[in-house]
Amino acid sequence: MERPLIEEIHDRIDEFTSTERKAAYALLANYPVQGLDTVANFAKAAGVSSPTILRFVARLGFPGFADFQGRLRKELASQLNTPLARSSELQQVPPDNMDPLVAQMVDNVRETFAHLPKGELEGVIRLLADEKRTIHLIGGRFTDALARYTAAHLRIVRPNVIHVAGQQGNWFDQLLGVGSKDVIVVFDIRRYQTEIIRFAETAAAQGASVVLVTDSWMSPVGRIASFVLPARVAVPSPWDSSTALMAIAEVLIAGVSAANPERSQKRMQALEDLRNGHDPSKGGETMPDGE
Amino acid sequence: MERPLIEEIHDRIDEFTSTERKAAYALLANYPVQGLDTVANFAKAAGVSSPTILRFVARLGFPGFADFQGRLRKELASQLNTPLARSSELQQVPPDNMDPLVAQMVDNVRETFAHLPKGELEGVIRLLADEKRTIHLIGGRFTDALARYTAAHLRIVRPNVIHVAGQQGNWFDQLLGVGSKDVIVVFDIRRYQTEIIRFAETAAAQGASVVLVTDSWMSPVGRIASFVLPARVAVPSPWDSSTALMAIAEVLIAGVSAANPERSQKRMQALEDLRNGHDPSKGGETMPDGE
DNA sequence: ACAATTCTGTAACAAAAAATACAACAGTTA
DNA sequence: TAACTGTTGTATTTTTTGTTACAGAATTGT
Numbered sequence: 001m002e003r004p005l006i007e008e009i010h011d012r013i014d015e016f017t018s019t020e021r022k023a024a025y026a027l028l029a030n031y032p033v034q035g036l037d038t039v040a041n042f043a044k045a046a047g048v049s050s051p052t053i054l055r056f057v058a059r060l061g062f063p064g065f066a067d068f069q070g071r072l073r074k075e076l077a078s079q080l081n082t083p084l085a086r087s088s089e090l091q092q093v094p095p096d097n098m099d100p101l102v103a104q105m106v107d108n109v110r111e112t113f114a115h116l117p118k119g120e121l122e123g124v125i126r127l128l129a130d131e132k133r134t135i136h137l138i139g140g141r142f143t144d145a146l147a148r149y150t151a152a153h154l155r156i157v158r159p160n161v162i163h164v165a166g167q168q169g170n171w172f173d174q175l176l177g178v179g180s181k182d183v184i185v186v187f188d189i190r191r192y193q194t195e196i197i198r199f200a201e202t203a204a205a206q207g208a209s210v211v212l213v214t215d216s217w218m219s220p221v222g223r224i225a226s227f228v229l230p231a232r233v234a235v236p237s238p239w240d241s242s243t244a245l246m247a248i249a250e251v252l253i254a255g256v257s258a259a260n261p262e263r264s265q266k267r268m269q270a271l272e273d274l275r276n277g278h279d280p281s282k283g284g285e286t287m288p289d290g291e
Numbered sequence: 292m293e294r295p296l297i298e299e300i301h302d303r304i305d306e307f308t309s310t311e312r313k314a315a316y317a318l319l320a321n322y323p324v325q326g327l328d329t330v331a332n333f334a335k336a337a338g339v340s341s342p343t344i345l346r347f348v349a350r351l352g353f354p355g356f357a358d359f360q361g362r363l364r365k366e367l368a369s370q371l372n373t374p375l376a377r378s379s380e381l382q383q384v385p386p387d388n389m390d391p392l393v394a395q396m397v398d399n400v401r402e403t404f405a406h407l408p409k410g411e412l413e414g415v416i417r418l419l420a421d422e423k424r425t426i427h428l429i430g431g432r433f434t435d436a437l438a439r440y441t442a443a444h445l446r447i448v449r450p451n452v453i454h455v456a457g458q459q460g461n462w463f464d465q466l467l468g469v470g471s472k473d474v475i476v477v478f479d480i481r482r483y484q485t486e487i488i489r490f491a492e493t494a495a496a497q498g499a500s501v502v503l504v505t506d507s508w509m510s511p512v513g514r515i516a517s518f519v520l521p522a523r524v525a526v527p528s529p530w531d532s533s534t535a536l537m538a539i540a541e542v543l544i545a546g547v548s549a550a551n552p553e554r555s556q557k558r559m560q561a562l563e564d565l566r567n568g569h570d571p572s573k574g575g576e577t578m579p580d581g582e
Numbered sequence: 583a584c585a586a587t588t589c590t591g592t593a594a595c596a597a598a599a600a601a602t603a604c605a606a607c608a609g610t611t612a
Numbered sequence: 613t614a615a616c617t618g619t620t621g622t623a624t625t626t627t628t629t630g631t632t633a634c635a636g637a638a639t640t641g642t
Contacts (some may be wrong), residue, residue: 017589033368036327036360039630049591054631065630066598069327076367077324101545102404105538106397113393145440152433153530237545238555239444246537247396254392254528264529308619330600340621345601356600357628 005071006031009060010115010230016059019048023056025228032072039065100236105243108232112244113251116229124211124227125255127183131158131263134182136174136203138164140196143187146213146242146249150185153253156271157264168195175199180207186225189215189233189240197221213248215240296362297322299351307350310339314347323363330356391527396534399523403535404542407520415502415518416546418474422449422554425473427465427494429455431487434478437504437533437540441476444544447562448555459486466490471498477516478540480506480524480531488512504539506531 009024016024026046027034034042043050054065062068128135135154139147144165151163164171178184184203188196204210204224212225215233231244257264300315307315317337318325325333334341345356353359419426426445430438435456442454455462469475475494479487488511495501495515503516506524513519522535548555 019590030368031371033364033371036364038628040628050630051592051632052590055590073324073327077321080322080324099404099542101542102400102538105541106400109393109397109400109534113390142440142443145436145443148439149433149436149533152436235541235545237541238548238559239541239544241541242440243400243534243538243541247393247534250396250526250528250530250532250534251390251392253530254526257529268529310620329598331598341600342602342622343620346620 004075005060007115012060016056019052020056020059022046022048023053032076035072036069104235105241108235108241108244109247112231112247116248120227120229121251121255124229125252125259127209127211127227128154128185128252129158129256129259131160131260132181133209134160134162134178135185136162136164136178136182136208137185137187138171138196138199139187140189140191140193143189143213143242143245146187146245147185149246150187150249150253154256157253157257157267158260164199171195171199172202175202175206178203178206178208180209182208183211184208185211185213186221187213187245188221189242189245200224213245295366296351303351307347310343311347311350313337313339314344323367326363327360395526396532399526399532399535400538403522403538407539411518411520412542412546415520416543416550418500418502418518419445419476419543420449420547420550422451422551423472424500425451425453425469426476427453427455427469427473427499428476428478429462429487429490430478431480431482431484434480434504434533434536437478437536438476440537441478441540441544445547448544448548448558449551455490462486462490463493466493466497469494469497469499471500473499474502475499476502476504477510477512478504478536479510479512480533480536483510483512491515504536 006028009028013021013024023042023046026042030045034045037045039050039053043053046053057065057068060068062071127133135151135158137147137151137154139145148163148165151161155161162174164174182203184200186196186200200210200212200221201224209227210221210225211227211229212221213229213231214221215231229248231248233240233242233244235241297319300319304312304315314333314337317333321336325336328336330341330344334344337344348356348359351359353362418424426442426449428438428442428445430436439454439456442452446452453465455465473494475491477487477491491501491503491512492515500518501512501516502518502520503510503512504520504522505513507521520539522539524531524533524535526532
C-alpha cells in the first residue's frame with residue numbers, strides 16, 4: 001500500500017491554511033476515528049466549518065469525503081489485521097539483547113526527529129533566540145520538570161526567561177502584561193490539564209506566540225499554537241516516556257545557544273564570575289528551586 | 292465502558308435470523324471497519340439486503356445505524372489510545388539526514404544501557420520498590436528537574452517518596468532521622484555541587500543507601516554510593532545532554548511499577564478517584580469521541 | 583492606506599444514505 | 613393443502629449528509 005496517510009498529513013502540515021491545520025490536528029489527535037465520523041462532527045471537533053473539512057480532504061487529493069473515508073477504512077483494516085506482525089516489529093531494532101523498553105525509547109527519539117517538520121524547529125529556535133521577547137515556560141504534572149529544565153538552561157544564554165510554577169492560582173498573575181512580545185512554551189502530554197490549556201489560550205488571546213511540545217498531536221493547545229513539536233511517547237510500560245521530549249528540549253537549548261554564540265558565551269562567563277565572586281567555595285545562591 | 296460489542300455479538304449469535312447471522316459474520320470478519328462503511332456496502336459485503344443490516348443493528352439494541360457506528364467509533368478510539376496499540380503506528384525510517392546532535396543523543400541512550408551493569412539496574416529497582424524504605428531524591432542545578440520528574444512518578448506507585456528541594460539550608464533538616472531504612476537517589480553530573488555531595492555523604496554516614504545517577508566522569512559521590520548508574524552525556528554542543536539520564540529514570544520508574552503491579556494499579560486507581568472527587572469540573576466538549 | 587488576493591463561514595442545494603412500507607416467500611402446523 | 617408466522621428483498625419515502633455558490637473577513641503586497 002501507499003504510505004500511511006497520517007505521515008503524509010504530518011509532513012505536509014505546512015501546506016495547509018490555518019483552519020485546515022486545525023482540521024489536521026483534530027484528525028491526528030484521534031486518528032483515524034475522527035475522520036470516520038460525519039463532516040459536521042469532524043468540523044465541530046476541529047472548531048471549524050464543514051467546508052473547511054471538505055477543502056482539507058480535497059487538498060489531500062481526494063475527490064470527495066467518501067473517498068477519504070474509504071482510504072481511512074482501508075488503512076485501518078490492514079493495520080488491524082496484522083497486530084502481531086506489527087508488534088514483533090518493535091523487537092527487531094536491537095541487534096543485541098536490548099531491553100525492549102530501552103529499544104523503544106531509542107526509537108522514539110529517532111522517530112520524533114525524523115518526523116519533525118524542519119521549518120518548525122527552526123522557527124521555534126528563532127523565536128526563542130530573540131531576546132526582545134520574554135519566554136514563559138509551563139508544564140503539566142510530569143512535564144513541569146521539563147519546563148524547569150529548559151528554563152534553567154535558557155536563562156543562562158539569554159535574558160527574560162520565566163518558569164511558570166507554583167500555585168496554579170498565581171499563574172494568571174503572570175499573564176498581566178503579556179502580549180505579542182511574549183512567547184509561551186507549553187509542555188503538555190496526555191491527560192491534558194485544563195488549567196494549562198486555559199493559560200495558553202489566554203496568552204494567545206492577548207497576542208502571545210505559543211509553542212507546544214506534546215505527544216502525538218493530541219493536545220487541545222495545538223489549536224491555538226503557532227508552533228507544534230510532537231514527540232513519540234509510547235513505550236511498553238504503563239507510563240508514557242518523556243525521553244523524546246527531553247531530547248527536543250535539548251535541541252532547542254542547543255539551537256538557541258548556537259543562534260547567538262557570542263551572547264551565550266558572554267553570559268556564561270559573566271555568570272561564572274558572579275558565582276565565583278559571590279561564593280568561591282560553596283554554591284551558596286538560590287538553587288534549583290529559585291523561582 | 293460497557294463490554295465490547297464484538298463479544299456481545301458472539302454470545303448472541305443464536306438469536307439472529309439466518310441472514311442477520313450473515314451480517315454478523317461479515318462484521319466479525321472485518322471487525323469494526325465493516326460496520327463503519329455505509330449500510331449498502333455492508334449489505335453487499337454480507338450478501339444480504341440493506342434492511343437486513345438495519346434489522347441486525349436494531350436487534351442489537353441500537354435506535355439507528357448512526358448510533359451503532361458511534362459505538363464502534365467510541366470503542367475503536369479507546370482501543371487505539373492505549374499506549375501499546377499506538378506503538379504499532381511506529382515504523383522504521385532510515386537514519387539518513389539526521390542532525391548530528393540528535394544522532395549523538397540517540398547513541399548516548401543506546402550506549403548508556405549497553406554499558407550499564409545488568410545487576411546494578413536490578414539492584415536499584417529492588418531497592419526502590421521496597422516500600423518499607425523512604426526514598427529521597429535530589430539533584431543539581433539542572434538535574435534537579437530529573438529528581439522532580441522521578442519523584443512525581445514514584446510517588447504514584449509507592450508511598451514515602453520525598454523530593455529534596457527548596458532552600459539548601461533546609462536540606463539538612465530532612466536528614467534528621469535518616470538511617471539504614473532510607474534510600475537517597477542523587478542525580479549529579481559534572482560541575483558537581485558541593486552541597487549535594489555533603490548531603491549524600493552525611494546520609495551515607497547515617498547508614499542510608501545511596502544511589503547515584505551520574506555522567507561517566509563519576510561524581511565524588513560515587514565513592515560512598517551503594518549503586519552507581521553512569522550515563523553518556525557528551526554531545527556536540529556547549530551543554531551536556533540529560534537525555535540518557537532521563538532514559539535511566541524512566542527505566543527505573545517502569546521497573547518499580549512492574550516490580551509490584553498490583554500495588555501500582557491500586558494506588559493509581561485510588562489517586563484517580565481522589566482526583567475526580569476533588570475536581571468535578573469536566574471539560575468535556577471539544578472531542579466528542581475522545582475520553 | 584488601499585487594492586488584490588486568499589481564506590473562511592453561512593446558507594442554499596443536490597446527492598446519498600437511512601428508514602419504512604409492503605408484498606413475496608419459506609417454513610411450520612392443523 | 614391451507615392458513616399462519618416469521619423472514620426477506622424491492623421499491624419508496626424521508627432524513628441526513630456532502631457539496632457548492634457566494635459574500636464577508638482577513639491577509640498580503642504595493
